[in-house]
Amino acid sequence: MLEKLIVSKTLRVPASTAAAGDGAAVARQFDAALLDAGFSASRALLEHVGGLAPGPAMDLAAAAVSAVRELVGDHVRHNAYFLNFPDGVPDTVDFWMERLAAAVLAGGGTALADGRLNLLELPGYGTYQHTYADLLAAHDEFVAAAGDRLTVLHLGDTAEVEASRLYLALAGSTVPLGEADLAILGELAVACVDGEQPDAIPVRENRAVLNGVRLVLGRPLVAVDTTTDVLRLACHVSGGDASLATATRLRAFPRRERRVLLAALDEVVGANPAKLGDVARFSEPWKRLGQRLHPHEYAQWPHAQAVFAVARGERTVPGxxxxxxxxxxxxxxxxxxxxxxxxxxxxxxxxxxxxxxxxxxxxxxxxxxxxxxxxxxxxxxxxxxxxxxxxxxxxxxxxxxxxxxxxxxxxxxxxxxxxxxxxxxxxxxxxxxxxxxLPQLPHPLLVDPDVLDVALPLSGRAAEGGFAVLPRGSRSVVSGELLRFFMYWRQTARRTDYDLSVQMLDAEFHPAGQVSWTNYRGGGLVHSGDITDATDGATEFIDMPLAKTRVRYVVPQVYIYTGESFDDVAESMFGYQTRAEDQQGAPFDARTVRARSDLRGPGRVALPMVFAQGKRGWEAVWLHLYLRGMPAFNRVEDNALTVADRVRALVERRYLTVSYLVDLFATRTAVAMWDGEVPDEPVTYIGIHAPDDLPEGSQAFTLDRLAELIPE
Structure with a gap:
């Protein structure tokens, strides 16, 4: 649904063009539902919903609430293995002995086959022993606190205008997009194929996505100026990798598409024969493409035929x-x-x-x-x-x-x-x-201090999709008394066991303990219990009391013990919440979620981030890394040194951050730090999220638009 996509990506709710009426009751319900998820509606958005007829108002509100709940991971039920978590979590060995005793009383079964103990077959091990309703009933009501997150949703233009704006921004991005944004670009390219197009498409993979849509729909190709652009396009429409980093099994191309691709090649090489120097670098993919395009059948395009001659080694063109x-x-x-x-x-x-x-x-x-x-x-x-x-x-x-x-x-x-x-x-x-x-700013610059340590998004590939996800190397101060990690996954076709674990490191990045399914407690941290099957979805938590944690670095990580990969499961996510210790409530509450990222990547071990203790207290540092791991039975104990050396290399690196650009802007425009007070005159605002009620004429660069600050 286009409206949900726009809300998720921009935190702007497209304005409805439906009939006017009295939607005041819906607006009140909408505001209450948003607050439960940690969001609030701007004044203009509430007025817009309240001015619609009840039916259209309800449709708009439902789409927006659904989008933000998915954004923070509140669209699924986050159950915990131990009913009273974080209280009532037993010692790990005591728990195993309890499960073993139950197995003996039940006759052993498969858990004690051949004289060996199989934890996964112990009665009640790894599967929920209570319902989600039981979990909620066992916990007191959530106590709201002043530090809970409250993210503002703004009113946008119509869905068509917002879609076009987002399409132009993604297509014209000066930095490579991540996988999630490339998928969004593909959807928008179909909807906007006959609308306004970007003046330039600097990133080659973006060109492949746009031209893939245009090739299939019979529209002229755009911005093809190298031979490799054509190869990327062929790989993309074959369902492969437009970056050419991995091999693609090319599909068959109908005659119409073959003519388009060969004509584009002929035009590029005809205009500049030196472009043939790029061919040898990808000679094998070019050979396979030649088998699909049959260039020998098209004598009218000799320059295109030369491309495949170079690929076959019949002609040498030094690059x-x-x-x-x-x-x-x-x-x-x-x-x-x-x-x-x-x-x-x-x-x-x-x-x-x-x-x-x-x-x-x-x-x-x-x-x-x-x-x-x-x-x-x-x-x-x-x-x-x-x-x-x-x-x-x-x-x-x-x-x-x-x-x-x-x-x-x-x-x-x-x-x-x-x-x-x-x-x-x-x-x-x-x-x-x-x-x-750098662009000339029409207004003074107003900067949220929280954005200063965000690494410049020089590549969208160095991040995941999700909520409040920052580029690799970004830092943000962690507030609150209790830090709670959560990881959710839902398997597609076979039993899949993911394990949320934490590795602790000292100031010299030496291992200083771990908390996982093999050690429920350590260094003040507490694990919620091991879930080994996610047919209907499963969640694991780890609690970290900030004041009581004495180590220097805490590295949450997700291991695939058995089953489907991060790319194959139906859904997988990681995030963290911050709470006051007396807030009570269920283990998961959307109002306390500070960030949630998808887990989609190669390898069998995910390292989303590290938490470091320094002069400013605890800081979250984004990693966005995956380790190859083993095909099965990955555990935190087996990766201590591998994780530590990667964490050290990233933490010690000095990244170029938003503060660098702010310092450059400050040489020619007034700069002020956002203190929560709404300015009287229009400003150019840079921050994590846009505040409500900025003066008319203001421009806001938030997380989804930070890449636009990087000069062309």
Whole structure:
């Protein structure tokens, strides 16, 4: 449903064009339902709902409430294994002995087959022994507190206008989108195919998604300017990976589509034969595509035929990267930089390597080549290089490499550091170029302090979908007295056992204990009990009293013990709540949810975030990482060192944050910090969520729009 999608993505409720009437009663019910989920309606939204006829008002309110409940994970029932959790959780061994005694009294059964103990077969182990209604009845009513989350929903334009606005923002994004946003872009591309189109589509994967829709619907392709654009498109419409990181099984293409793809290839190569230099990099996918497109049947497009000749090795066309590597092997570093100048983005991504290996006599030439490329590279590449050089004054304790699928591995940092003078010079030149590209703000800048430590979203692939999910490396202060992690999953076809666990680390990132299904209590933390089957959905919790937790780092993680992967289950999520210790209520309450992220990724171990204790108290640091793990029986005990080295590499890295852009803006516009008081004049607001009642004419950049601040 389009309205729900818009609410989930923008926290704006599309205005209804239905008949007017008296919907005041519905508006009151709507406001109450939102408050139960930790949301509130802006004044304009309540007035709009109240001005509709009761039927349309109810439809609009129901769609909005459903969307926000799903957003925070309140659309499912979060039961706990132990009825009175966090009270009444027994010692782990005592609990196992109790279950074992029950098995003996029942005759042993399969739990004691062959003289071996199988925990999963113990009577009552891993399955709920009470209903969700029983759980609610066993807990006192939730006590509202001043610190509970209250997120404002705003009134938007009509669904068509909001859809078009969101489509243009996603399609024209200057940074790669995550999987969830790419799926949304695909849906919107169908609805908006004949409407307004973006002036530019900088990200190649976005082009593939849009052109996939246009190819199927018989519309002309847009923004195809490299041969690889055509290959990405073919992979995308085959249901594969448009980033080309993984192999795609290409489908058969009808003659109409074959003609479109070959004509696009012919036009690209005909306009610039040097574009053939990109083909060899993906020769195998090109060969497979040639088998599907039959280019030999279309003599009218000889340039397209040349693409497949290069892929088959019948013709050699050296690419820029190949020529640069040849120069580097010959010790000609400055000439290599000159070759790479034809591809500014590639040159800037290679800048560190070139500067490290350049002899002193050639270093100034490399610096000039890099400086000359700054004006032609994308803003995302400039910001990435700025973040990179900011981390090159001292060796890293470990280098972490994260791929597009959020897999990660670490290695020793054997690189020599860059000279401080060189780092300062490059940083200054980058700052000047980035500042020149920042938009001119029409109003003074008003900044929510909570957004300053949010890492710039240089790639949407480094995050998950969900609510209040921040990019990898972002930090946010954790308030409240009790931190509660929750993890929910629902299996699709076979028994699936996920395990929520916590690893504790000391100041030197050494293991300092764990809490999991094998250890219900440790360091003041308490586990809610092990669930081993999620036919109807299952939830596990871990409580962490902030004042009583003495370790430096706490790393919640999700292990696949048996069953379906994160990508195959019907649903999986992780999140955290903050509470006062005396708030009571059921283990899950939407009003206390601070963040909820989807769990969709490769590997058998998920590391969504780490909680670090520092000068500001406890902070949440987003990881968004997946470890390969084992095919089955993954446990926290087996991954202590693997987790610790990745956490250390990420926590110690200095990320480029929103505060960097705010400092640049401050050189040419007035900047003030948001203190909860509504300003009298229009402002440009930057924050996690937009407050209610900003003056008319104000512009708000919230989580869903932070990428728009990154210069083109």
């Amino acid at each position: 820029i990267a190949g020529r640069a590597e040849a120069a580097i092997r010959a010790g000609a570093i400055a000439p290599a930089a000159s070759v790479l100048s034809a591809a500014p983005g590639l040159l800037l991504r290679s800048a560190d390597r070139l500067l490290r290996i350049a002899p002193a006599a050639q270093r100034s030439a490399v610096v000039e080549a890099v400086s000359g490329a700054l004006g032609s590279a994308s803003g995302r590449v400039l910001c990435s290089l700025r973040e990179h050089v900011g981390n090159r004054l001292t060796p890293a304790s470990a280098r972490m490499f994260a791929n597009r699928s959020r897999g990660a591995w670490v290695a020793r940092d054997t690189r020599p550091t860059l000279p401080a003078g060189l780092v300062a010079e490059l940083s200054s030149r980058l700052d000047t170029e980035i500042l020149a590209r």
